[in-house]
Amino acid sequence: MDLESACTARIDDYVAGGTSNLAVDRAAAERLLTALPEYPGFVVDSRRYALWAVDAMLSAGIDQFIDIGAGIDAVGVVDKLASWPESAARIAYVETDPMCVAQLESRVHKDERVAVFPIDLFAPSWVTDPEGVWRLLAADRPVGLLMASIAHYELSDDVLASALTDIYDKVAAGSMLAITHLSGGQDPIAATRLEQAHTQAGFPVRARNRKELAALVRPWTPAPWAPNALPGALRLGIGLLARKAAPPSSSASS
Numbered sequence: 001m002d003l004e005s006a007c008t009a010r011i012d013d014y015v016a017g018g019t020s021n022l023a024v025d026r027a028a029a030e031r032l033l034t035a036l037p038e039y040p041g042f043v044v045d046s047r048r049y050a051l052w053a054v055d056a057m058l059s060a061g062i063d064q065f066i067d068i069g070a071g072i073d074a075v076g077v078v079d080k081l082a083s084w085p086e087s088a089a090r091i092a093y094v095e096t097d098p099m100c101v102a103q104l105e106s107r108v109h110k111d112e113r114v115a116v117f118p119i120d121l122f123a124p125s126w127v128t129d130p131e132g133v134w135r136l137l138a139a140d141r142p143v144g145l146l147m148a149s150i151a152h153y154e155l156s157d158d159v160l161a162s163a164l165t166d167i168y169d170k171v172a173a174g175s176m177l178a179i180t181h182l183s184g185g186q187d188p189i190a191a192t193r194l195e196q197a198h199t200q201a202g203f204p205v206r207a208r209n210r211k212e213l214a215a216l217v218r219p220w221t222p223a224p225w226a227p228n229a230l231p232g233a234l235r236l237g238i239g240l241l242a243r244k245a246a247p248p249s250s251s252a253s254s
């Protein structure tokens with residue numbers, strides 16, 4: 001296992017006051033905090049938004065989830081699951097960092113409703129692979145997808161949009177997608193500051209605004225239909241909740 005490279009999940013753990021981090025993560029986090037002292041606000045708000053989104057998905061009847069870039073603590077979704085002991089809920093954690101995978105596996109050990117998949121979001125065809133997450137989840141029922149604080153690390157709009165379209169094409173109608181993303185809002189100077197601070201820390205990001213993010217998630221349909229009017233404005237970022245609409249019924253088209 002690589003103990004010499006910092007990992008964004010452990011950097012966020014450190015800035016949020018956690019203890020699951022290494023010296024290399026703390027050094028990178030301190031570089032980031034020097035340039036961007038308010039960064040912890042984004043981490044806190046992003047996780048809070050992800051949990052709101054899980055509640056919105058549950059309210060919409062979704063009981064199976066894919067948490068992509070789950071990190072170490074998976075934004076507390078495991079703990080939420082534990083509070084539904086009788087439920088049929090299932091969670092697939094998708095994560096590339098081997099140490100995060102190991103930590104998640106130790107947390108979900110023996111809970112057969114949860115599994116960790118060492119899958120790269122951008123690997124071709126992962127979402128159609130029957131040996132992947134669909135070993136745990138039912139492909140013919142809606143899924144709740146979480147992408148908390150991961151999309152901004154992909155610098156290419158095309159790569160990100162293509163991955164989101166592949167997921168859309170595979171999942172059942174009624175599926176929902178929640179994304180949190182670093183953003184300078186409409187202020188290009190704020191966006192540049194966010195990007196420069198992350199580049200200096202060794203983790204380049206794209207700080208996209210809401211319009212840019214909404215364009216990338218197409219063909220997903222963004223809220224306002226969402227229940228509970230989720231607050232989408234995060235400190236230093238945005239939250240977006242979207243849904244795959246049901247196809248028009250044949251009687252409507254005839």
Ligand SMILES: C[S@@+](CC[C@H](N)C(=O)[O-])C[C@H]1O[C@@H](n2cnc3c(N)ncnc32)[C@H](O)[C@@H]1O
Nearest residue numbers: 008009069070071095096097120121148149150
């Ligand atoms: C900033 S952390 C966010 C962790 C968690 N979602 C949270 O909000 O606290 C981003 C996570 O995404 C993972 N990650 C980055 N690129 C990935 C990819 N292409 N596929 C799957 N996971 C990825 C990283 O290893 C890291 O654990």
